[in-house]
Amino acid sequence: xxxxxxxxxxxxxxxxxxxxxxxxxxxxxNPYLFWYVQYPNRGLQFLLKYITGDNLVKGSYGFEAEFxxxxxxxxxxxxxxxxxxxxxxxxxxxxxxxxxxxxxxTFGTGTQLKVEL
Amino acid sequence: NAGVxxxxxxxxxxxxxxxxxxxxxxxxxxxxxxxxxxxxxxxxLIHYSVGEGTxxxxxxxxxxxxxxxxxQNFLLGLExxxxxxxxxxxxxxxxxxxxxxxxxxTRLSIL
Numbered sequence: 001x002x003x004x005x006x007x008x009x010x011x012x013x014x015x016x017x018x019x020x021x022x023x024x025x026x027x028x029x030n031p032y033l034f035w036y037v038q039y040p041n042r043g044l045q046f047l048l049k050y051i052t053g054d055n056l057v058k059g060s061y062g063f064e065a066e067f068x069x070x071x072x073x074x075x076x077x078x079x080x081x082x083x084x085x086x087x088x089x090x091x092x093x094x095x096x097x098x099x100x101x102x103x104x105x106t107f108g109t110g111t112q113l114k115v116e117l
Numbered sequence: 118n119a120g121v122x123x124x125x126x127x128x129x130x131x132x133x134x135x136x137x138x139x140x141x142x143x144x145x146x147x148x149x150x151x152x153x154x155x156x157x158x159x160x161x162l163i164h165y166s167v168g169e170g171t172x173x174x175x176x177x178x179x180x181x182x183x184x185x186x187x188x189q190n191f192l193l194g195l196e197x198x199x200x201x202x203x204x205x206x207x208x209x210x211x212x213x214x215x216x217x218x219x220x221x222x223t224r225l226s227i228l
Contacts, residue, residue: 009157034216043121043207043219044160051214090159102165102173103148105217109159 002027002095006108013081013115021076021089021111029097033074034105035065038088047089050074061085081115088112119143123208123220130198130227138193138223140208146218148211149191150175151183153204154222160207166191198227 003026013019025031032051036044048059055067065076076089089112092105121142130136140149147168152160162175164183172183180202182194191210195202203226209217 032214036216036219041221043221044209044217045219046216049216102150102167103211103214104150104162104165104175107160109157 002031002093002098002106004091004093004106004108006089006091006111008111009109010112010114013113015083015115015117016080019078019081019085019113019115021091021113023074023076023091023108025072025074025091025093027093027095027097029095031072031074032094032096033065033067034092034094035059035063035074035076036090036092038090038110044090047076081113083115083117086113086115121208121210121218121220123206123223125223126221127224128226130195130225132198132200132227134198134227135194135196136198136225137195138206138208138225140191140193140210140220142189142191142208142210142218144210144212144218145188146210146212147188148217149185150209150217151181151191151193152207152209153177154207155204163193163206200227203227 034049035047050067058064091108124139150165151163166172166185169188184192206223208220211217
């Protein structure tokens, strides 16, 4: 079975400061990992993914995420937060070893990011 | 460049009524999904489809039915709506290892 945990319901950060949104996962095989962002009254928008290769993945809007296999983590980071980054962020995982399962993702419960002036 | 389109955007139903939510994608994706989003619970998969004419149950399928008669459309039906089905419903589609593309959701209230 695949699962993902986002341990923080909310993260507050001042504009210009670095931000981190945490995600840990559990899979039997190798993980495919994704980060999505959701703005109010909108659907989820893709930010970045890790399939294989470099552990540091760069994505949209200046976000990046670091894959750490030993800690089974995939934390989302940004060097300098903007007020416009305030949104709900979801981490998702798929087990690469599961076939015939429709490429289903398991989502975390989401972390609300609030960036203040 | 529409992507994933969901209709309707909002709906209020009475307990026991039925309705169908429509999802349409114009990206020729094989896989399509229906999720519900509830506060503090993230997204939970209701049903999914790996191709035209095929459907399968997800994590929370009870009370819902789906159909995929055409590759571009994925319908979600509530035969007898219950207050517990008040939620925001999202449709998504993808192919291969690509990210899922999401619609903007249907906000459904059941009184």
